[in-house]
Amino acid sequence: MTPTARQVWELLQGQPAGDYSFVYLQQKVKSAYRGIRELLRFGLVESYLEPPRLTRPKLQKAVTLTGTIDQELTTRQREILEVLRRQGGELWQNELLQICNASSSILKTLAQKGYIVVEEREVLRTEQGPTLVGDAAKSLTAAQASALETIQTLDGFAQVLLHGVTGSGKTEVYLQAIAPLLNQGKSALVLVPEIGLTPQLTDRFRARFGNKVSVYHSALSDGERYDTWRQMLTGEPQVVIGTRSAVFAPLPNLGLIILDEEHDSSFKQDSPIPTYHARTVALWRAELENCPLVLGSATPSLETWVSVGSRGAGEQGSRGAGGEFVTPHSSLPTPNSSLLTPNSSLLTPNSSLSTQHGLNAPLPLTALSTQHSFRTHYLSLPERINSRPLPPVEIVDMRQELQQGNRSIFSRSLQTALQELQERKQQGILFIHRRGHSTFVSCRSCGYVLECPHCDVSLAYHHTEEKAPELLRCHYCNYARSHPKFCPDCSSPYLKFFGSGTQRVTQELARQFPDLKFIRFDSDTTRNKGSHRTLLTQFANGEAHLLVGTQMLTKGLDLPQVTLVGVVAADGLLNLSDYRASERAFQTLTQVAGRAGRGEDPGRVIVQTYTTEHQVIAAVRSHDYQSFSQAELEQRQALNYPPYGRLILLRLSSLDPIQVQNTAQVIATALSTEEEFEILGPAPASILRVANRYRWQILIKFAPDALPRLPDWEEVRSLCPSSVSLTIDVDPLNIM
Missing domain, CATH: 3.30.70.600 (Ribosomal protein S10)
Structure with missing residues (x-):
């Protein structure tokens, strides 16, 4: 045997049952698949698929009072029945035993005498949120009222772009559009790009609609997902809020589909297959259900802008909040001309999960040939609620900061703003596009960069806690190793961290502003279930001056107390080898800038960059989506890139x-x-x-x-x- 096969063989022999999962063997033995293939060839082992453990309903014992309290009972038995009576005659068994400090044997005796009935009942496992005070519908601005009227008058399938600046009240339009549908016995589906966005949005929906709101996303446990899915099947009018996979939610009698932050790339799944965009699937489903699809964003994707928004924007002056247009459907994929044909199944008997080549998506075979049309509407919310102004954006040239002797990652302008934030007891947001401490580690003597042995990328430094071992991690395959004391190439001790991530920003904050409290909000700090809600609640309760985080901060968070937004390094978004880099940079910077000034106090945005002349920076400075989209679309059209190809x-x-x-x-x-x-x-x-x-x-x-x-x-x-x-x-x- 090869050494790899021998290692696998010894592991299997040491296991009492004689088997391990393929995943476990891969974790224990490097290139385990080669050893397994060799052992299978020799006939020394066999491979089999274990059926999954199916999720079942959760059952819990309930105690129900059935008889009157009799004097023949013991004092202890009467006490238990009296507690049960005061609680309405019904309690969960474990709750009753805890209140009465009793054992289950006494309940068994009472059940035998016919005073109570103990039976198992199903308990729904749904995501639990905090207890909320009921929320009434708010008064609308003229633009909101006009947009709501248009949405409510739609009868049948239509596509709507709700283009509202940050803080213009798009969510309130969603809520008031959904309310009459529930009264008509219909349901609504609300899709959001990130799990981190669901707690705040869910709380607002539950305050308005109570227990009619369900949540569906990948962070739910198997039991919660199972019970939520079955609850949808009941056919009762409800609102489901979820990420992209919720587009397949089995909601009967669907009356409205909403994609909030429709521009976000999180709606596209590219791994694992099948690859799909939730926006496209939502359009198909809206047509099948014959209901409107509302796409909401302050920075619409250029595909949506060309198909809906650009036509509406030109007509806005004469049509108020927007207009109606008829669009030929032949340019859009539809359910009737699916890219996935019946003869090209995604899951075939030969596509075993254990094969090394993996599953393969079919090639699209059917040309799009539908001839019917559908209505598109452009609705604009050009102003914030209560006519609050958009925050002014200050662009800081970090080249000049360096020339003037400032070597800090914070410009002098941002340092002053942070100091004032602390003095005025206000709150702010610091945005950095990377997590971790530093983006790479390099030797200052020979220039050697520490790279992942499994990927062609540098290892990023992650700081765990004070005096803990310094850890280097790959953001692609999750490989990790300790930070070496000497350069692996020249043995020099002069290894330096380069680049900035959220951890380094917080370290610099702690050093320069020791009295400034902060919360780090990125994928490293929100891994645990409920951590998104916990961190945002802490910040909303004023337990920190600053929220420091990545793109998760840009997606729909409504924090009225935030007056300052600082972008530490905008250049990391601008210089990417992707034709969509400028569009994504503009969307991200505009969205994060929009977190400021949503409350009574005016907001302020400081963007630090080394390329102040970039067209994206100029457009962000003036909150000018129109000029940016026009310039970007001209470049796309010249090269036949989407949406022109x-x-x-x-x-x-x-x-x-x-x-x-x-x-x-x-x-x-x-x-x-x-x-x-x-x-x-x-x-x-x-x-x-x-x-x-x-x-x-x-x-x-x-x-x-x-x-x-x-x-x-x-x-x-x-x-x-x-x-x-x-x-x-x-x-x-x-x-x-």
């Missing part, structure tokens, strides 16, 4: 770098015989190796009006060896 991305990966490169070349050659589309590549991915898998990609570019005729999916798959994984992503958002 469509893309299909073929991702190939393998443990063998030569084989995946050759396979990519073979597939590209086979596709190049067609003249209906343009082939870009094959080319290595921007990060060639991730988790020891080498990645290549082929980009297909074509006109937006119809899909080209592509080769049969089975034919393309036959060109791909079993050791090479092939994934097809239609309309990809991430091509890095």
Whole structure:
């Protein structure tokens, strides 16, 4: 045997039952799959699939009073029955035993005498929030009232873009649009991009609609997801709030679908397959359910802007809050012309979860040919509630800060603002686009950069706690190692941390402003269940002056007490090798700027950058979505990129770098015989190796009006060896 196979063999022999899960063996033995393959070839082991443990309803014993309290009973028995009577004649058994400090044997005796009945009843496992005071509908501005009237008058399928500046009251429009639907016995589906956004939004919906609101997202336990799903099936009018997977929620009699922050890339799933965009699926579902779809955002995606918003914006002056337009449906994918054809099943008997090449999505075969039209509406909320002004944005040139001797990560302007924040007992937000402490560690003697052994990326430094071992971690495969004392290449002790993450920002805050209390809000601090709600509640209760975090801060948080927003380093968003980089940077910076000045006190935004002349920075300074979108769309149109063209991305990966490169070349050659589309590549991915898998990609570019005729999916798959994984992503958002 090879050493790997021997290690696996010894592990299996040491286990009493003689078996381990494949995942466990992979954790214990490096490249365990090779050893397992060798042992299977020798016939020394066997592999089998264990059926999953099905989730079942949760049952709990309840005690019900059935007879009158008799004097023949003992004093202790009468006490228990009296407690039960005062509680309405019914209690959970464990609760009754705890109140009375009794044992279950005394309940058994009472049940035998016929005074009580003990029976098992189902307990619904749903996400529990705090007790909330009921909330009444708020008075609307003229723009809100006009938008609400338009939404409520819609009869049947329509697409609506609710384009409102940050703090303009889009959520209140959602709430008042949903209220009459519940009275009519209909349900509503509200999709949000991030789990972190659900606590605050859910609390507001529950304050208005009570127990008619359910939450559905990946952070729920299996039991909570199971019970929530079955509760949807009852057919009762309800509101479901969830992330992208909730678009498939089995809600009968659906009256309205809402995508809040519709521009957010979190609505797109690119791994695992099937790849889909919740916005596209929501459009399909709205058509199938014959109900309106409302897309809400302060910074709409350019695809939505072109299909709905740009037409409405031009008519806004004459139509008030917006207008109605009829759009040919032939440019949009529909359920009737699915990209996933019946003959191209996503899950086939040959696509075993244990195979190394993984599952493969089918190639889209059917051209789009629908001829019917649907209504689109552009609704604008151009002002904040109570006519509060948008916060002024101050752009700080960090090049000048350096020239003037300031080597801190905080500009002098931001330092002054933070000091005033503390003195005035106000609150603020600091945004940094990366988590962790530093983005890479480099030797100052030879320039060596510590990299992940499994990926072609540098290791980021994560600070855990004071005097704890310094930890380096890969953000792609989660590999971790301790920070070395000497350079692995030249043995120099001069290793330095470069770049900034949320941890370094908080360290600098603690050093420069020791009296300033802060809360770090990123994916490292919100891993545990309920941590999003806990941290936001602490901040809302005034337990900290600053909330320091990543993109999670930009997505719909409504914190009226925030008067200051600081962007520590805007350049990390601007300089990415992706044609969508400018759009994402503008959306992120505009959204985070919009967190300031939502309350009575005016807001202020400070953006630190080394490229003050960038078009995105100029547009963010003036909150000018119109000029940014116009300039960006001109560039997209010149290059035929979405929304003026469509893309299909073929991702190939393998443990063998030569084989995946050759396979990519073979597939590209086979596709190049067609003249209906343009082939870009094959080319290595921007990060060639991730988790020891080498990645290549082929980009297909074509006109937006119809899909080209592509080769049969089975034919393309036959060109791909079993050791090479092939994934097809239609309309990809991430091509890095």
